[in-house]
Amino acid sequence: MPRRILEILPPAVAWVALTSPIWAAIVAPDIFGYFLVAFSAYWLWRSIEFTVGLVLGMGRLARAQRRNWAQAGAALHGFSRLHHLVIIPTYKESEELLAETLECLAQQTIGLERIAVVLAFEQRDESAPIRAAALTERFAWRFGEWLVTQHPDLPGEVKGKSSNLAWAARRVEEELMGSDRLDPKHLVVTVCDADSRLDRQYLAALGHSILSHPDGRLHIYQPAILFYANHGRLPLLIRAVSSVFSLYSLARLAATHRLVPQSTYSLTWWVARRVRFWDVDVVPEDSHMFFKVWLHLGRRVRARAIHLPVYADAAEGATTFGTVVSTYQQIRRWAWGVSDIPYLALQGLRARHIPWHIRVARVWWYVEEHLVWPSHWFLLTLGGLVPPLLNPGYARTALAISQTAAVSMLLGLCLPSLVLAILGDILLRWWSDDETNLWKLVSGLAGFLVLPLTGLTMVALPALDAHTRLLFGRSLAYQVTEKFSAADADARGSESYVRAAETPVA
Structure with a gap:
């Protein structure tokens, strides 16, 4: 029962907040006016925080790419003994598509004999053995270890990345440790x-970060995910949506106290083994794994930033509508991270080894993110x-x-953040090798002109969809994920679907 209450509460609060311009304008217009001023001030603060994070992130990204991480790591005791297990x-x-990812992995600046690759296929994928054999022939000899796994559909598991x-x-x-x-x-x-194309220095920088911090082996590491590959x-x-999420991915690395890993991340085998690996009954495996580690091992666990890019594909279909x-x-699947709030809150109550104010802060930051979204x-x-339309008298x-003047002033002060975000998008796309044509760089800015529309349809509504499903006891379960390489896109149109089926919450 407490879990179900915590599943209902965040979506209910979100619905109350987003409908407040209608009902509060009639019931308590003066109070709503003050609330809107306060929220505008909050939004200005978040805009400043985003801008500072973006500027810091871009500077750190540029410096990190110039540094020789393999050379810096070689000076640290134990760097040459670190081996890297990459699970795809x-x-x-x-x-x-997989070959592109593996080729980037084969360009790492550390010795490839220290890299073990695991291609984790699903048994229900009938063509997986053919692709596995072809990729094994092309790439297995280049790495220290190579393992292909076939995950069967097991009772009690959610079909997806975590299981x-x-x-x-x-x-x-069993096969490599034993x-x-x-x-x-x-x-x-x-x-x-x-589709994660690691920067060629990522594993070297990761090893350096682990060994240069006293608690480095307890931390979880997050690179900058930039959705510029396609x-x-x-x-x-859709371009502005891709740009906004790329900019946010970089900017959020500055606030490591509230950082939660997403998509591509790293941790030591000891930590993963200590918490008995990933849970098999969750969809948002990245945030859930971080909270699981943090709740088990305590306050010394942190999410730390690796300021190197990982170029990924934005969602893409064969047609514009697709x-x-x-x-x-x-984006709805990303917003399904709201389903982790009950787990974090309830397990946080039991984690007495973590000071209460740290637990409260961690829960609040995560709830805040998913309420504002x-x-x-x-x-x-x-x-x-x-x-004004519903209550013209007031x-x-x-x-x-x-109150209206205060809101206008506060939101007007947010405009410099938008300008800096647009400039940051140009620079990041220029730094990526995908777009160096000046016309493409400039024409891409046109997407920002329709940002109010895409902000509703591609940001707010998918999140509201996820919240509403949770509110009414529905869940998201992976069914199909199809992605294609650039060569595939040229030949047949690229399509990248993450579908979801409605299933009752247990």
């Missing part, structure tokens, strides 16, 4: 999506438009006029 869970992604990772980790433990081919004391695990193929309507649908579904567009856009009062 995949379901129906093409051979060429696949758990299966792959157990196969590694034969002493890998030393668990000096092993680091990196989880990659099928940016030039995206419809104009891309819109795919983007919506992907579905509601901010409605408050910022409709909050100033709807109340809109003409001196108090309402002063």
